[in-house]
Amino acid sequence: MAMPRWERKARIFLSLLGLFLSVYALHVELSRERDPDYRAMCDLGESVSCSKVFTSRWGRGFGLVQFFVAKDSLLNQPNSVLGLVFYTVQMGLGLSLSKRAAMLLVFSSWVSLAGSLYLAYILAFVLGDFCMVCVSTYIVNFAFLFINLRRRAAIEGMKEKAA
Template structure:
């Protein structure tokens, strides 16, 4: 039961962060003078990060695919999809769903580490929204690992 509540809270928080990130990026693209609540200074600026090359497709899509490709979406859109899937699949009591949740969480954690290194070593910025999503992703991984173990235990007892 704690896992279900934790998942709902984490996914809801992740969704709010992702929607806010998308709002900031779209607002900044429309108005270059837009100042987001998370823009606290020159080196503490989420809008600077979201509108950077790495704010879309992890900065990788435009290297391998055309910059104007429909695959080159803001990272926040990927976050919205990820947290929605995490929330929905978290309602299922199947081994497959549990395995997908764990695998997708590992992918999100690897992505978080990659983007955190871009923040520190390339952009030299601190993004509160970004760091918060990284924390959510690590917490979801922990939650999903516990869930998978519990589901496997339930299936063994039932079988």
């Protein structure tokens, strides 16, 4: 079984888009930490500010890791670093057509979607902000779930035909 052309193109596009968004988010966070007056392109107003979100306590370890380790611990990474890992895994693991890879892709997508829903709630109801970069990553994560569910169904369908 070969990977469908649409899936390959979608996976590459989404992975690159997710990596770009994550690198940009990390750049904004690090720039803002170095220079509190730094203004990112995605800072359009008081309630439309990605740098406000990235530098909030929820911008690192989902705002949860700091309850278990020191705030400056190596384990309390910016969410964008977690995004870099996730999108790299989606690209790399997406090259495998095994059933195990398909299951891991689906599982990681559900985890990313849960994280996205949690962070969307924080964004809207706790921070009262709108972050274009954040919302774009939520869309990318949802699209990965869709692609990965289709992949798993196709692999399971191929196994049933073989049996």
